Amino acid sequence: MSARAGLLDLAPLRRGPAFRRLWAGGLLSAFGGQLGLVALLQLVWDLTGSAAMMGTLGLAHAVPMVVLGLYGGALADSYDRRSVVLATTAGGAAFAVALAAQAAYGMRSLLLVLALVALQAGLGALGAPARRALIARLLPPGEVAAGVALTHVGFQVAMLVGPAVGGVLVAYGGAEVAFAVQAVLMVVAWLVTRGLPAVSPRGVAERGERAAVLAGLQYVARSALLRGAVLTDVLATVLVMPVALFPVVVDARFDGDPAITGLMLSAVGAGGIVGGLASGVVTRGARPGRTMVVAATVWCLGVAAFGASLWLLPALAALAVAGAADTFAVIARGVVTQVATTDEQRGRVSSVEHVVGVAGPDLGNARGGVVAGFSSPEVALVSGGLLGAAGVIAVSVTHPAVRGFSRASGAERPVSRRRRARR
Secondary structure, three states: OOHHHHHHOOOHHHHHHHHHHHHHHHHHHHHOOOOOOHHHHHHHHHOOOHHHHHHHHHHHHHHHHHHHHHHHHHHHHHOOOHHHHHHHHHHHHHHHHHHHHHHHHOOHHHHHHHHHHHHHHHHHHHHHHHHHHHHHHOOOOHHHHHHHHHHHHHHHHHHHHHHHHHHHOOOOOOHHHHHHHHHHHHHHHHHHHHHHOOOOOOOOOOOOOHHHHHHHHHHHHHHHHHHHHHHHHHHHOOOOOHHHHHHHHHHHHOOOHHHHHHHHHHHHHHHHHHHHHHHHHHHHOOOOOHHHHHHHHHHHHHHHHHHHHOOOHHHHHHHHHHHHHHHHHHHHHHHHHHHHHHHHHHHHHHHHHHHHHHHHHHHHHHHHHHHHHHHHHHHHHHHHHHHHHHHHHHHHHHHHHHOOHHHHHHOOOOHHHHHHHOO
16 A cells, blocks of 8 residues: 555545535534533532532433433434434534523533533533444445544544533633534534434334334344444553543643643654644554554553553653554444444444443543552553453453454345344
8 A cells, every 4th residue: 555545535525515515524523512511510510619519510401412422322323314414513502502691691500500511411422423423324335434534533623622612602701602613613503503404214124213222232242243343442542541640640641731731642642633634544543443452452452551651741641652553443433333334324333433432431530530540641551552462352252253343245244143043
């Protein structure tokens, strides 16, 4: 593969006007979400002045994301996906306006803020699977992998730039200005997305959302390929996520300088951006499953190397390598789940991937804190990284379908229990 072929593939943006709209709408929504996050952090701190109460903001965001994320997949497979994205984006904009009004008029109620956050997060969870599942319907099969990579890179850019812009808006205009800008961005995202064609579901929907959710979970569980992809993500996040330990490491090794905590976060982000720009290695590769396994293993080992590093530069370098590898793994996993899933199940499989992506890092940070409390941050990071790498390798051994999957394989239809019994 030439050096140029290893770069981010922009073909879907050049040749797919519908995908351009989807990508631009997602970027605007993600950027607005980062502005809102900074404003929320400042608002809750101003209301409570309590570090413990700050944790309620995370719960208000995470719980509805996890609970409603699976139902979002059922919606994506039962209704027009364009309509689902439009409805949830409009609702998110409305709640951003409500948060702006709450901050502007001094309605100092933590419960009101948390309720608005939970409702906004719930709408985001309901719409995310439909947005993900649209990629494979708007692009030809040969460009789906590049579309997944572009979507991920856009989200990373929003995460890198959005908080800085949000901080400036909050500092000079207050939280209400940041919320107002978020609302404007989401309205623009709605207008952009409105130009998408209708994307009706394929196949016969199950009766009731609960039955649809269970059918989607069974679909993932019966597919060795999809089950292996999800397990890889669970192991690489729950056992390995290092972010919560950054301040502890800085306090123990680098005199508690908060600027170094920022450098650690930036190192992961910078590595992720580099990985995104070099994502052609993944999207043009023949075997994304194998790439996912290798990249997830490197991510785990990179975090372990960070935990063992006594000096700042090697620690930052390890985090940068880990960030790049994580981006490769996320993109490769997205390619696997989108290409290997039949369209009538794609929304629900996307919702499982979304829920794991939301809950896994939170659980991983909690695990790291507990282990570090009983031992040390070094033990938590190194043991988690090594166990994560061993787990990923074990999944690749026990799930050969993951290693052997190629983009040319197409969607996989898992073997039902009845068919297995006949065999």
